[in-house]
Amino acid sequence: MLIKNLIEDTHSFWTEGSGNFPEIVLSSRIRLARNLEEFLFNTSNKENSKGVLKTIKDATSNIESLEFFNLEIFNDLERKVLVEKHLISPGHGHNPQNKGILVNKEGSVSIMVNEEDHLRIQCFGSGLVLKDLWQKCTELDDLLEEKLNFAFNEKYGYLTTCPTNLGTGLRVSVMMHLPALVLTRQTNLILRQLSQVGVAVRGIFGEGTEALGNLFQISNQISLGQSEEEIVANVNLIVKRLVDQEQKAREYLLNKSGLLIEDKAKRAYGILTNAKIISSEEAFSLISDLRLGKTLGMVENLEIKPINELFLLCQPAYLQIISGKEMTAQERDIKRAEIFKEILQR
Structure with missing residues (x-):
């Protein structure tokens, strides 16, 4: 269908x-x-x-x-x-x-x-x-x-x-x-x-x-x-x-705070691939940091498409649909972390 x-x-x-x-x-x-x-x-x-x-x-x-x-x-x-x-x-x-x-x-x-x-x-x-x-x-x-x-x-x-x-x-x-x-x-x-x-x-x-x-x-x-x-x-x-x-703002950040931006991106990747529980609000922030780092050439071996997919995968209804059941907020946060790890490490 x-x-x-x-x-x-x-x-x-x-x-x-x-x-x-x-x-x-x-x-x-x-x-x-x-x-x-x-x-x-x-x-x-x-x-x-x-x-x-x-x-x-x-x-x-x-x-x-x-x-x-x-x-x-x-x-x-x-x-x-x-x-x-x-x-x-x-x-x-x-x-x-x-x-x-x-x-x-x-x-x-x-x-x-x-x-x-x-x-x-x-x-x-x-x-x-x-x-x-x-x-x-x-x-x-x-x-x-x-x-x-x-x-x-x-x-x-x-x-x-x-x-x-x-x-x-x-x-x-x-x-x-x-x-x-x-x-x-x-x-x-x-x-x-x-x-x-x-x-x-x-x-x-x-x-x-x-x-x-x-x-x-x-x-x-x-x-x-x-x-x-x-x-x-x-x-x-x-x-x-x-x-x-x-x-231009990205170029400025790269020149003035490149190490900080790279650290934020790699910390985001580390949390997204290792955390056991991630809320939707935290997920959006981490995905944004990771995506910025990727577009600035600071994150290797990762394409832009799976990062974009995370914006969809972190949504509460979609998480429940692919899980095949209704879930509590905590269950969604756990499932979200599992899926992020799977997507980013495949």
Whole structure:
């Protein structure tokens, strides 16, 4: 079953370590918000959302590259794994009634049905690949628009539940690892500057979440008043500037505190391969230290991909899925340590 593989596989688009600037940019995402013209923009209304779900399921049944799943077939733990893999949002997985997901076999396309909007079309890729993803996502959007009546206004563009998504309905997001900017205490100033130019900075799971492991989501805040191409180009430019700032901060640390950074990376490796108990919060910090050391050439005989996989493997729901049972917090901390040792020493 496709979805079973997506849930259990350690592979994810943000662990591949490919694309442009993979040492700093883990992943890119293009998301389009769309609503159906003939239904209320209220996904919490039972009858309304039921009609939306059936309409979208029927309309997409002959798209061979996508498979439809009703979220109600998944248990709470499985839905949390889909959140941890970024295939659905935390809000989408909270209450599964009359909600669905359309995915492709690689997990690089995920369409949430009845999240905040009727459809949230998402295309993912490893590294900084926004232009390629935009092309892929707009082709999928055109295909869906041939089968569904999207709500559109000549003045305001695509109509959405939240005013910030009006117009293009486009959200461009990039997941970045910025440990050097954090260590050199530049993040607060940079984040304030980004907010002034319409760019949002969030934690690993989006709005309202922490930047665990020095992972930050960078995305546009407004989708009205600019074309899709302008939004993509703007975010792409800002991310490249952040990459340049992070690279310079890493060079500074290498020159001024190289021994300290190497010590932190090798201590992280030692703990991750020898500890018996590791909490998720500690895990994120250690993985960040190890990843920085690897990208600076301080950790040998270890590829970037297994380090990226640790960000997924440390997640509580995923740990329980691969263990085949629900676990207490302490049991998860023990299992996490076992898996880290296995991954890093294989």
